[in-house]
Amino acid sequence: MSYTEDRATWYNGQGLWPNTPGSDWGNWTWQFRNRITRLEQLEQYMTPTPEERAGILFASQKLALAITPYFFNLIDRDDPDCPIRKQVIPRAGEAQLAAEERLDSLGEDEHSPVPGLVHRYPDRVLFLVTDRCASYCRYCTRSRMVSNAQHYDFHPQHEAALEYIAAHPEVRDVLLSGGDPLLLADNKLDYLLGRLRAIPHVEFIRIGSRIPVFLPQRITPQLCDIFRKHGPIWMSIHVNHPKECTQALKDACERLAFAGVPLGNQSVLLRGINDDPEVMKALVHRLLRMRVRPYYIYQMDLITGGAHFKADVRRGIEIIEALRGHTTGYAVPQYVIDAPGGGGKVPINPDYIERINDQEVIFRNFEGRRFRYPIKSTPLVPDSGEIESGSERPAPEALASAKLAPHREPVLA
Numbered sequence: 001m002s003y004t005e006d007r008a009t010w011y012n013g014q015g016l017w018p019n020t021p022g023s024d025w026g027n028w029t030w031q032f033r034n035r036i037t038r039l040e041q042l043e044q045y046m047t048p049t050p051e052e053r054a055g056i057l058f059a060s061q062k063l064a065l066a067i068t069p070y071f072f073n074l075i076d077r078d079d080p081d082c083p084i085r086k087q088v089i090p091r092a093g094e095a096q097l098a099a100e101e102r103l104d105s106l107g108e109d110e111h112s113p114v115p116g117l118v119h120r121y122p123d124r125v126l127f128l129v130t131d132r133c134a135s136y137c138r139y140c141t142r143s144r145m146v147s148n149a150q151h152y153d154f155h156p157q158h159e160a161a162l163e164y165i166a167a168h169p170e171v172r173d174v175l176l177s178g179g180d181p182l183l184l185a186d187n188k189l190d191y192l193l194g195r196l197r198a199i200p201h202v203e204f205i206r207i208g209s210r211i212p213v214f215l216p217q218r219i220t221p222q223l224c225d226i227f228r229k230h231g232p233i234w235m236s237i238h239v240n241h242p243k244e245c246t247q248a249l250k251d252a253c254e255r256l257a258f259a260g261v262p263l264g265n266q267s268v269l270l271r272g273i274n275d276d277p278e279v280m281k282a283l284v285h286r287l288l289r290m291r292v293r294p295y296y297i298y299q300m301d302l303i304t305g306g307a308h309f310k311a312d313v314r315r316g317i318e319i320i321e322a323l324r325g326h327t328t329g330y331a332v333p334q335y336v337i338d339a340p341g342g343g344g345k346v347p348i349n350p351d352y353i354e355r356i357n358d359q360e361v362i363f364r365n366f367e368g369r370r371f372r373y374p375i376k377s378t379p380l381v382p383d384s385g386e387i388e389s390g391s392e393r394p395a396p397e398a399l400a401s402a403k404l405a406p407h408r409e410p411v412l413a
């Protein structure tokens with residue numbers, strides 16, 4: 001059945017927590033303290049399937065269970081296939097391993113000169129500032145370390161990382177990630193951003209965060225002031241499904257945008273959650289309405305216990321084909337595979353080119369119609385010697401009487 005939604009409606013309200021004072025509900029520390037982290041807590045609100053129950057019991061060995069009350073409200077408790085539910089409630093499949101899966105699927109640890117810093121590309125570094133998140137995504141690339149369920153004992157060394165960046169003038173771009181950097185207290189973030197901005201060769205800072213999605217209450221005016229003070233700061237949020245686009249997220253994005261933070265979105269292609277052109281189209285349209293540019297769709301990394309989420313790559317290509325030309329160009333993200341083992345992001349595109357050589361390129365458009373674009377210019381041929389010897393350009397009268405040089409028929413289907 002194709003996905004449909006009421007485009008005029010943005011989910012709002014306190015859902016299962018109607019009696020919580022609004023001052024608590026809107027307070028990010030209340031949301032954080034009242035997260036659902038245990039099976040008994042979850043059972044107060046819903047009945048997990050046997051598969052989910054097994055997954056929750058295994059979570060303490062793999063990746064902790066944590067769901068903010070705000071995000072829990074988005075779950076359809078009557079539908080085991082709810083796309084929100086599948087993202088945050090563990091399933092038994094997490095305990096099943098496949099041969100190609102790796103704990104550190106992108107080989108980040110091999111490129112870490114200082115704990116918490118990954119320097120793989122020449123001009124930029126990844127600065128992992130914490131291993132904690134507001135809620136935990138069951139397909140997380142860094143599930144080896146976040147929440148510390150696997151006893152990775154991640155201890156980022158912020159000062160050592162700052163010193164490393166300061167000592168490497170080739171680093172012009174720093175990406176703060178984790179875990180979720182926006183879980184750091186305001187004064188800590190202010191300090192880190194200030195230190196980074198004081199390094200002359202750091203041209204700008206990026207932040208990767210799912211906090212606006214799990215905990216939009218964290219995007220306070222005070223936090224926005226910090227971003228305003230230390231900009232340019234770019235932020236990638238992480239929305240996978242249109243149901244995550246609530247009024248609270250929309251408002252949080254607006255606060256960020258008005259603080260001068262350009263916003264992009266990174267989705268992970270997840271089987272049975274968003275590997276559907278209609279779902280993705282609804283998502284990218286909502287993103288643009290929230291001032292967020294759809295940036296990447298990632299093929300899921302080959303993390304341990306993730307096979308039940310793995311979507312078919314051909315499905316991803318189909319989604320891009322369904323978007324390109326069929327909707328606003330700004331709405332079309334780049335589909336990428338982060339090459340296993342650390343080869344970097346590689347764009348995966350539908351194949352629009354049928355043939356290309358020194359003369360021409362033959363390609364098709366979004367409707368499947370075929371076109372020819374000549375690579376080699378075909379000179380205009382005058383009727384007879386009107387072009388004076390030595391002149392660089394034909395005289396205007398010569399141009400007027402010139403005929404198009406014969407060329408092959410355009411290829412049009």
Ligand code: SF4
Pocket residue numbers: 132133134135136137139140141142143146178179180209210
């Ligand atoms: S918010 Fe990011 S780091 Fe945290 S669990 Fe989700 S994907 Fe992983």
